[in-house]
Amino acid sequence: MKPSPPQALLFRQMQKLESAIVAVEGNYQPFPYLNRRCVHFILKLLPVSIAADFLENLDEVAAEIWIPRYGVNRAKWLLWRQVIGMVLRYWSEGAVAYLGRLSAIILK
Numbered sequence: 001m002k003p004s005p006p007q008a009l010l011f012r013q014m015q016k017l018e019s020a021i022v023a024v025e026g027n028y029q030p031f032p033y034l035n036r037r038c039v040h041f042i043l044k045l046l047p048v049s050i051a052a053d054f055l056e057n058l059d060e061v062a063a064e065i066w067i068p069r070y071g072v073n074r075a076k077w078l079l080w081r082q083v084i085g086m087v088l089r090y091w092s093e094g095a096v097a098y099l100g101r102l103s104a105i106i107l108k
Contacts, residue, residue: 018048038083045087054086 042051058079066075 015048019043038079042083042087046090050090058082 039055042055046054062075062079066078070078
């Protein structure tokens with residue numbers, strides 16, 4: 001069932017509000033081991049519900065495992081590798097689903 005127009009408008013407004021809240025939280029740097037560019041990169045390319053949880057987990061792993069084991073420089077490299085992998089995984093799932101539907105239409 002499709003949401004009625006007022007419900008859809010309310011949903012979009014709530015998404016914008018969530019994005020604004022996360023952006024404000026990102027300004028005071030809640031994740032000390034993640035640099036600012038990394039946080040903004042994730043927040044722009046992933047939905048807020050996925051990005052916030054991913055950032056929290058990534059910051060915890062960086063602080064507790066990567067920095068003590070590998071040092072700061074290699075931990076930054078690992079962090080960016082995980083970020084790029086997460087973004088590519090998220091968007092490739094949608095692209096593969098879209099191409100599957102498109103090929104089903106074309107091959108009919």
